[in-house]
Amino acid sequence: MNERQIHKFVQRYLETTACQIIEKSPAHFQVKLSPRADRDLTNRPYYWSFVDRTGADPETMTMLFVTDKQKYDQTQAAEETKPAGGPVSAADAALGRSFGYINGTALNTNIRVPREDLYFGSRRLNQLFESARSGGNYLCLFQEPDKRSAHPLHSTAYSAWLGVNLKVEFACDMKREEIHSFGVSLATGQCVEQFHNRLLQHRMTPKLPPNVHTAKNALTLNKAAAIAEQTLERKLRTYDYSWAQAAAERLNEELATIGHYYEPLLESADDENKPLIAEQFERRQEEIRWQYEPRVTASAINCGIFYLQGIG
Amino acid sequence: MQVRKRCIPTGQRKGFLTAMQSNYESAKEEHLASPAPSPGANAKRKLHPSVDLQFDRTWLHQLQDRVDRNGPWDDWTMYQLAIEAEQSKLVESFDDLQCLRSLPSFEPMPHQISTARRVLHEMSGRAILADEVGLGKTIEAGLVLKEYMVRGLVKRALILVPASLVLQWVRELNGKFGISAVAQKKEHSWACDVVVASMDTAKRDPHREKLLNQDYDMLIIDEAHKLKNKKTTNYQFVNQLRKKYCLLLTATPVQNDLDELYNLITLLKPGQLGGQSEFAANFVVDKRLPKNEDQLQEALSSVMIRNRRGDGGIQFTKRIVKNIPLSLSAEEQALYEAVTKFVRDRVDESQGDWSSLLSLVTLQREVCSSRDAVFLTLVNMFKKTTEDSPLRPKIWELVEVIRGITANTKAEKTMELVRGMNDKVIIFTEYRATQEYLLQYFRNHNMVAVPYRGGMNRGKKDWMMDLFRGRAQVLIATEAGGEGINLQFCHHMINFDLPWNPMRVEQRIGRVHRLGQTNDVHIYNLCTVGTIEEHIVNLLHEKINLFELVIGELDHILERFETKNESLEQRLARMMLESGGNQEQLRMQIDDLGNSLSRIRDEVELEEPLDMSAINSVMNAVGQTIEVRP
Numbered sequence: 001m002n003e004r005q006i007h008k009f010v011q012r013y014l015e016t017t018a019c020q021i022i023e024k025s026p027a028h029f030q031v032k033l034s035p036r037a038d039r040d041l042t043n044r045p046y047y048w049s050f051v052d053r054t055g056a057d058p059e060t061m062t063m064l065f066v067t068d069k070q071k072y073d074q075t076q077a078a079e080e081t082k083p084a085g086g087p088v089s090a091a092d093a094a095l096g097r098s099f100g101y102i103n104g105t106a107l108n109t110n111i112r113v114p115r116e117d118l119y120f121g122s123r124r125l126n127q128l129f130e131s132a133r134s135g136g137n138y139l140c141l142f143q144e145p146d147k148r149s150a151h152p153l154h155s156t157a158y159s160a161w162l163g164v165n166l167k168v169e170f171a172c173d174m175k176r177e178e179i180h181s182f183g184v185s186l187a188t189g190q191c192v193e194q195f196h197n198r199l200l201q202h203r204m205t206p207k208l209p210p211n212v213h214t215a216k217n218a219l220t221l222n223k224a225a226a227i228a229e230q231t232l233e234r235k236l237r238t239y240d241y242s243w244a245q246a247a248a249e250r251l252n253e254e255l256a257t258i259g260h261y262y263e264p265l266l267e268s269a270d271d272e273n274k275p276l277i278a279e280q281f282e283r284r285q286e287e288i289r290w291q292y293e294p295r296v297t298a299s300a301i302n303c304g305i306f307y308l309q310g311i312g
Numbered sequence: 313m314q315v316r317k318r319c320i321p322t323g324q325r326k327g328f329l330t331a332m333q334s335n336y337e338s339a340k341e342e343h344l345a346s347p348a349p350s351p352g353a354n355a356k357r358k359l360h361p362s363v364d365l366q367f368d369r370t371w372l373h374q375l376q377d378r379v380d381r382n383g384p385w386d387d388w389t390m391y392q393l394a395i396e397a398e399q400s401k402l403v404e405s406f407d408d409l410q411c412l413r414s415l416p417s418f419e420p421m422p423h424q425i426s427t428a429r430r431v432l433h434e435m436s437g438r439a440i441l442a443d444e445v446g447l448g449k450t451i452e453a454g455l456v457l458k459e460y461m462v463r464g465l466v467k468r469a470l471i472l473v474p475a476s477l478v479l480q481w482v483r484e485l486n487g488k489f490g491i492s493a494v495a496q497k498k499e500h501s502w503a504c505d506v507v508v509a510s511m512d513t514a515k516r517d518p519h520r521e522k523l524l525n526q527d528y529d530m531l532i533i534d535e536a537h538k539l540k541n542k543k544t545t546n547y548q549f550v551n552q553l554r555k556k557y558c559l560l561l562t563a564t565p566v567q568n569d570l571d572e573l574y575n576l577i578t579l580l581k582p583g584q585l586g587g588q589s590e591f592a593a594n595f596v597v598d599k600r601l602p603k604n605e606d607q608l609q610e611a612l613s614s615v616m617i618r619n620r621r622g623d624g625g626i627q628f629t630k631r632i633v634k635n636i637p638l639s640l641s642a643e644e645q646a647l648y649e650a651v652t653k654f655v656r657d658r659v660d661e662s663q664g665d666w667s668s669l670l671s672l673v674t675l676q677r678e679v680c681s682s683r684d685a686v687f688l689t690l691v692n693m694f695k696k697t698t699e700d701s702p703l704r705p706k707i708w709e710l711v712e713v714i715r716g717i718t719a720n721t722k723a724e725k726t727m728e729l730v731r732g733m734n735d736k737v738i739i740f741t742e743y744r745a746t747q748e749y750l751l752q753y754f755r756n757h758n759m760v761a762v763p764y765r766g767g768m769n770r771g772k773k774d775w776m777m778d779l780f781r782g783r784a785q786v787l788i789a790t791e792a793g794g795e796g797i798n799l800q801f802c803h804h805m806i807n808f809d810l811p812w813n814p815m816r817v818e819q820r821i822g823r824v825h826r827l828g829q830t831n832d833v834h835i836y837n838l839c840t841v842g843t844i845e846e847h848i849v850n851l852l853h854e855k856i857n858l859f860e861l862v863i864g865e866l867d868h869i870l871e872r873f874e875t876k877n878e879s880l881e882q883r884l885a886r887m888m889l890e891s892g893g894n895q896e897q898l899r900m901q902i903d904d905l906g907n908s909l910s911r912i913r914d915e916v917e918l919e920e921p922l923d924m925s926a927i928n929s930v931m932n933a934v935g936q937t938i939e940v941r942p
Binding site: 128225 | 355357359360362363364365366367368369370371372374375376378379383385386387388389390391392393394395396397398399400401402403404405406407411413414415416432433436437438462463464465490492527551552554555556557578581582583584586587
């Protein structure tokens with residue numbers, strides 16, 4: 001994600017969590033968080049459990065999110081030099097602070113607003129990611145009709161789809177990932193890839209639109225999920241697994257190496273030490289399997305039931 | 313709304329479903345797996361002879377649950393954001409360095425990146441990082457850790473380091489890598505994902521038990537040469553820890569003996585060099601003489617990386633040391649004698665049990681620094697005595713002597729020096745009270761001086777540095793340890809008084825005389841004649857030749873000295889007390905001590921380059937030479 005993408009992401013996050021944006025520029029947001037965002041972002045579990053138990057009115061935090069540090073610092077610096085007398089004053093201010101003076105012009109007398117630089121990989125942005133993930137797990141949405149239906153008595157047929165975004169992890173001692181988005185029609189069992197992109201082409205709403213009827217489901221969710229899994233599995237079968245082969249070979253080599261070390265040790269050990277060495281040997285083997293064993297796992301990022309126009 | 317469960321009548325759909333069904337059948341035949349998700353949360357199928365595919369199905373149960381209860385449903389925008397977040401974090405290939413794009417605040421050096429790559433791709437995350445001092449082993453370890461974390465292969469990591477480096481590690485990991493590492497302070501700190509702790513704490517109960525019951529995705533050990541001996545508790549403890557990836561950091565994988573290298577590697581990967589006897593037969597001629605170098609080197613290169621400084625890169629400037637002998641004023645001399653007598657009387661009273669009196673020697677050292685320092689110690693001592701203690705009047709007598717002192721000889725000399733050099737200068741003292749006194753003294757003489765001490769928080773330290781870099785000519789410091797005070801822009805330092813621990817003197821010098829220093833460094837040692845200080849300066853300067861040692865050499869000297877004896881500081885204090893005021897005896901004893909130290913120094917200087925060359929040439933082949941430009 002570059003600065004612009006992050007900025008856009010943050011803006012959408014703040015809007016959808018109903019945070020109150022006090023001030024913004026292309027490089028920053030100053031924002032009073034909504035209770036929901038505050039819970040997820042400010043690391044104040046004790047405060048929130050206090051609010052929950054006592055029913056007190058929550059006081060949410062105000063924060064400064066900087067999405068483009070360079071640009072923001074430049075504009076800040078430009079603004080600061082205007083009223084003040086150049087770089088000398090910074091040193092004076094620093095010295096002044098040592099004697100306890102507060103430099104009135106440079107510091108805002110209002111409460112301090114904590115600043116967070118949101119760059120890719122920063123902890124706070126990861127928190128935003130986490131928050132989005134936990135707040136966007138399970139959906140039930142309807143496609144909004146393209147245009148008002150001409151006839152008030154005419155009814156459009158909708159059918160339900162199971163949509164699921166799966167993250168596939170290919171891991172051994174290294175790892176890579178893929179995201180697959182599947183949609184399975186609950187009416188027909190048809191399975192579509194890139195389903196998420198398809199959803200993005202429509203306007204979606206949580207409310208059932210007027211003049212719409214839904215087709216009956218022919219499949220259970222279980223079956224639909226199985227179809228998605230099957231499709232994924234068939235696809236994965238066509239992949240190259242030389243990496244897994246290599247990892248398995250490494251695993252065997254490593255097992256042989258420690259076997260070569262521990263087996264003679266076990267043989268020559270006396271009865272007292274034997275169990276200790278055997279246990280250690282066992283543990284080393286476990287560690288090596290843990291480290292190298294090739295595996296592919298698929299888990300859902302999020303999923304939902306989507307009612308789309310037509311019989312899919 | 314309910315999702316209704318029904319069968320479908322139309323033939324076409326049936327056809328599709330039977331097609332699907334037959335897919336299931338074939339799946340069944342091949343893998344004996346049930347076609348529809350089983351009630352369990354997970355399902356495993358063979359995807360390839362060497363790999364299973366595992367489906368996590370918790371999502372399906374959750375979704376079904378919500379369908380049954382008709383909600384609650386989440387927000388559509390959040391759903392989209394969640395996908396976007398995952399897409400941006402997606403690790404698309406096995407072998408690029410993902411972490412580099414999430415380190416905005418610094419740029420690792422090329423050799424650090426290539427080292428991290430080798431650890432990740434060629435060593436599968438178990439390696440000894442044996443770069444020479446100053447090439448950034450911490451950075452390399454941080455890169456590897458961060459990469460595994462970004463890829464989701466490491467969540468829990470344990471980092472064991474010497475106590476003095478804990479905070480430095482925490483700061484580096486947080487500041488440079490954005491890893492939320494926590495210094496272990498309380499029992500519950502162990503529950504954090506990334507914990508930095510001192511080895512000495514970790515290996516003790518009750519911590520030990522706790523750690524042995526954990527699975528750590530990654531274990532990092534700094535100063536790993538402390539694991540060179542199989543029999544130590546350190547070694548056994550680390551051996552018992554359960555870990556997936558493991559990094560051992562040391563600049564000196566071999567200090568004396570090839571066995572050390574064997575032990576270190578066996579800890580990391582048992583069997584890499586074979587069993588103990590195999591190793592001895594295959595690779596060892598003598599303690600420090602390897603054989604079959606090519607094979608040894610090959611075996612090493614798959615577990616160890618050692619980058620070395622190029623000869624051209626690092627050039628330290630000269631150290632110019634000047635001892636400045638001073639005579640105490642009559643009043644100060646009177647105090648010194650009074651205090652010496654006071655100490656001697658205590659020793660006489662104690663009838664040979666001096667262990668509790670070692671700290672009294674501090675009083676004599678403090679007289680050589682400032683009256684304020686003595687005064688503070690006396691006041692504290694006074695507070696500790698009972699009201700009817702016979703000690704109280706004696707302490708008061710000393711305080712009376714202090715009253716007689718109006719000037720500080722050393723401070724006057726210092727002022728003269730500082731005025732004379734007319735350049736930035738750092739003054740080190742051992743005592744807080746002396747620091748306060750000097751600050752005031754300089755202020756009264758219209759000279760800007762700023763303080764620096766260990767108790768200051770990070771922000772204040774940084775700010776003092778800024779002031780010193782900017783307008784203050786003088787920095788007065790009580791602490792030299794810990795990084796963060798890098799004073800390359802200053803090349804004068806005054807030792808107002810000297811610590812008795814040579815390492816601390818070395819640390820002081822290291823603040824100024826380091827990479828990036830472009831001037832020769834002037835070191836002034838203030839030394840009051842006829843006091844204990846004279847002996848110490850003599851010992852450190854003449855006997856150990858501390859001020860001109862090669863970096864790292866002092867470590868070796870002290871290590872050898874202290875394995876046989878108590879620490880140098882304790883030894884000196886004991887001699888002071890034992891001499892009972894007999895100057896001649898004291899001088900002889902300190903001379904003896906000095907001679908044995910200079911013998912050790914000669915030994916170290918002589919043997920080092922000769923004996924290790926064979927080992928070094930093998931080890932040095934597993935890395936590259938880095939030219940570090942200051």
